[in-house]
Each structure stands twice: as C-alpha cells, then as structure tokens.
Amino acid sequence: MAIELTPTPEAVLVEGAVGCGKTTRLVERAAALLEGGAAPSDLLVLAATPDAARMLAARLEAACGAAVEATCVREVALGLLATEGGRAFSDRAGRLVTPVEMGFIMEDMKTCGLKNRRLKEMLKFFYRSWTELVEDADGNADWLLAGEEADVHGLLKGILDFTGGILEPELSALAVRYLLADGEALAGAQRAHVLVDDYQMLSRASQHVANLLARGSIAVAADPAAVVEVFDSYPYGEGVGEFTQANADCERIVLTESHACGAAAHAASRLREDAALHILAEGHHVRRRVGVGDAGDVLLDDRPLVQVGGHVVRGRTDQLDAAIVGLRVGARALEGRQERVVDVDDAALHGAADLV
Numbered sequence: 001m002a003i004e005l006t007p008t009p010e011a012v013l014v015e016g017a018v019g020c021g022k023t024t025r026l027v028e029r030a031a032a033l034l035e036g037g038a039a040p041s042d043l044l045v046l047a048a049t050p051d052a053a054r055m056l057a058a059r060l061e062a063a064c065g066a067a068v069e070a071t072c073v074r075e076v077a078l079g080l081l082a083t084e085g086g087r088a089f090s091d092r093a094g095r096l097v098t099p100v101e102m103g104f105i106m107e108d109m110k111t112c113g114l115k116n117r118r119l120k121e122m123l124k125f126f127y128r129s130w131t132e133l134v135e136d137a138d139g140n141a142d143w144l145l146a147g148e149e150a151d152v153h154g155l156l157k158g159i160l161d162f163t164g165g166i167l168e169p170e171l172s173a174l175a176v177r178y179l180l181a182d183g184e185a186l187a188g189a190q191r192a193h194v195l196v197d198d199y200q201m202l203s204r205a206s207q208h209v210a211n212l213l214a215r216g217s218i219a220v221a222a223d224p225a226a227v228v229e230v231f232d233s234y235p236y237g238e239g240v241g242e243f244t245q246a247n248a249d250c251e252r253i254v255l256t257e258s259h260a261c262g263a264a265a266h267a268a269s270r271l272r273e274d275a276a277l278h279i280l281a282e283g284h285h286v287r288r289r290v291g292v293g294d295a296g297d298v299l300l301d302d303r304p305l306v307q308v309g310g311h312v313v314r315g316r317t318d319q320l321d322a323a324i325v326g327l328r329v330g331a332r333a334l335e336g337r338q339e340r341v342v343d344v345d346d347a348a349l350h351g352a353a354d355l356v
Contacts, residue, residue: 003133003176004246005208005239010217011247013240015224016255022221023056025253026195029219031064033193044191045070046210048198049231056197072231073206074168076189076213077175081166085185089178090166097165108159112152122152127169131203131234135173137180169233172205179212190215197221199243201228204236207243 014025030043045060047053050072057070080086082094097105109119129135134143144150160167166174179186194214199207199222211218220243227237244250 003135003137003180003208005242006211007246007248008211008214008216008218011243011250012217012219012253013244013250014219014221014253014255015240016221017223017258018226019258020255021257022223022255023059023197025255026197026219026221027056027059027063030060030068030193030195034064034066034068038193040064040066040068042192043068044076044194044213046076046194046196047072048201050075052197073172073202073209074231077171077206077209078166080175080178080185080189081171083185085182086175086178089181090174091161092166092174093164095165096171097160097163097167101163101165105156105159105163109152109156112155114148114152119152122149123156126153126156127167128234130167130170130173131205131232132236133173133176133205133208135177137177139177169203172203172209172232176205176208176212179209186212189213192216194218195220198223200224200226200237200240201230201232201235202239203232203234204239204242206232207236207239211243211246 012029014022016022026045030045033043034040045053045056045068047056047070053070053072057068060068060070078094078096081090081092087094109123110116112119114122129143135141141150141153144153160170179189190213192215194210194217196202196207196210196218197220199210199220202210210220220240222240224237224240227235229235244252
C-alpha cells in the first residue's frame with residue numbers, strides 16, 4: 001500500500017510569494033506558542049537548507065528570547081538512522097555515501113552491462129522514485145519492471161548495503177519507513193509543534209518526515225510557484241496540495257502583499273519562470289537562441305552518482321541544461337518504455353535536430 005501523508009491534529013498553511021512575510025509568520029507563531037506555555041524543547045523548526053536553518057535560529061532567538069531548535073530534514077533523518085534502531089532497520093551505517101565511495105559505487109554499477117548514459121538515466125529514475133515514496137512501508141520493490149530495471153535496482157541496493165552508506169535521495173524515504181515501522185522511535189522523535197519553512201522545496205519523503213514529527217500541530221510556509229531544487233533532490237510542489245487534503249481542517253493563510261523590493265521580487269519571478277527547463281525568459285536571451293541541447297553534445301547534470309560535468313544544474317530527472325548558447329536538440333525519445341528511462345545517447349532513427 002502506498003504511503004499516505006500523516007494528518008496532524010492542528011495544521012496551518014501559510015502561502016504566498018517571495019517577500020510576503022511567510023517566514024515572519026512562522027517566527028511569530030513560534031513566539032506565540034512559547035508565550036502560551038510551550039517549552040522551547042516542544043518546538044522543532046525545519047528549513048530547506050542548513051544556511052536557512054541557521055538564519056531562522058537567529059531570528060527565533062531574537063523574537064522568542066529562547067533557543068529554539070532549527071535544522072533541516074536531512075539532519076533529522078540522519079540522526080534517526082544513526083541510532084541503534086535506525087541502523088538495524090536500514091542495514092546501513094547511518095551516514096551519507098562519501099564522494100570517494102560514489103566513485104567506486106559507479107564503477108561497480110557498470111558491471112550491469114548498460115551503456116553509461118542509459119545507466120545514469122535509470123539511476124535518476126530510481127532516485128526520484130525513492131524521494132516520491134513509490135515503495136510501500138515495507139520497502140517492496142513491486143513498482144519496478146521485472147528484468148533489467150529490477151536487476152539494476154537490486155544491484156544498486158546490494159552495493160549500498162555493502163558500503164553501509166546512504167544516498168541522499170533515499171535518506172528521507174528510509175527515515176519515513178523507519179518511523180512508520182517503529183512506534184517507539186516515532187514517539188521519541190516527535191515534538192508537540194513543528195514549523196516548516198519553504199515546504200515546497202522539500203522532497204515528498206522529507207515532507208512526510210516533517211509531518212510524522214508533529215504530534216500536536218504543524219505549520220508550513222510555502223510558495224507553490226517557487227519549486228526550486230536547492231538542497232533536497234526532487235522538490236515536491238504537489239506536496240502543498242497533499243498537505244491540505246490530508247488535513248481537512250487546515251487553516252489556510254494567504255499572503256498577497258510583498259515586502260521585498262521590486263528588483264528582488266522581479267528576479268524571483270524570473271527564477272520561477274525559468275525553473276522548468278533552465279532557459280532564460282528574457283526577450284534578448286530568446287534572440288540569442290539560448291536552448292536545450294542534443295544529447296550528442298554537452299549536457300550537464302549533478303545528480304548523485306551521475307555528475308558528468310562541473311556545472312550545477314539541480315533540475316528534475318528529465319531536465320537537461322544546455323552548456324552552450326545556441327545548442328540544438330532533437331526533442332524526442334524513440335524507444336520502448338520511453339516514459340520511464342530513455343537512452344539519450346542512442347535514440348532510434350536520429351534525425352536532424354530541431355530548435356526549441
């Protein structure tokens with residue numbers, strides 16, 4: 001059975017664009033909870049990145065007069081899986097795979113016999129599937145197609161079990177399954193009140209971790225239009241809708257007045273428009289023919305284990321970032337099961353590339 005979002009007795013959604021004061025509302029809520037009798041240890045504040053967490057911690061201490069824990073889901077998940085119970089559940093060492101280990105893992109994965117680019121695309125398919133919790137609470141892999149796909153996935157899991165490390169895209173998913181499987185661990189990790197900033201920048205698995213940690217109330221701040229990968233792999237914008245569906249009585253606060261300067265707001269809006277394919281939306285960039293390039297040329301991606309260049313792309317599975325202005329692309333995949341894994345190196349019947 002698919003893992004569904006866990007509802008919380010009290011849920012609040014603060015929604016608005018950049019500069020509307022969403023984070024300020026969360027800080028004010030934390031201060032109000034403390035004034036209402038909650039202890040600082042009853043609160044857990046989660047941010048999208050470690051830097052954002054440090055800034056939130058400083059704002060919370062200034063506003064509340066007390067130190068409130070502010071961190072990111074990744075750190076919470078690592079802490080859970082580093083416990084004795086977490087290590088026993090995952091059969092891992094409770095740590096992320098190191099860069100050196102990644103190199104050896106990728107070499108071992110080549111023994112599956114797939115072409116390098118096809119292997120990398122398949123790995124990205126696995127990563128995204130993990131973050132979106134396609135496995136059920138028992139970790140069954142019946143979402144995989146029998147044969148090549150299941151075999152490569154089994155090989156990867158076996159290698160990871162041997163090294164003891166955890167890949168970032170599977171981290172929160174493992175933490176979710178651990179918390180669902182161990183009621184004592186869940187009770188020990190929960191806080192009375194959880195507050196989450198930039199909820200839409202978290203993966204679906206990280207969003208589930210945040211909701212599981214909330215015993216009494218959860219308040220999330222989100223901008224559904226600003227789904228940008230900054231720390232978690234595959235941020236899940238649809239999670240905002242799932243949050244309101246799971247919490248039928250959710251209080252929804254919509255902020256419309258921006259307090260940011262006009263230039264900053266305009267830059268943020270441009271980033272949101274450009275996020276889908278990393279193509280600049282300005283008119284003069286169109287005239288310069290900034291485009292997405294064909295796989296026969298240079299395409300860069302920094303997904304875990306599949307970095308093929310130095311440029312930071314941070315895009316979704318099927319997003320490719322052109323390294324050269326004016327690069328052309330044949331935007332099609334002409335092979336079976338193309339909706340799952342596409343061999344971008346060897347599409348059938350390559351024709352002339354089309355300008356996007």
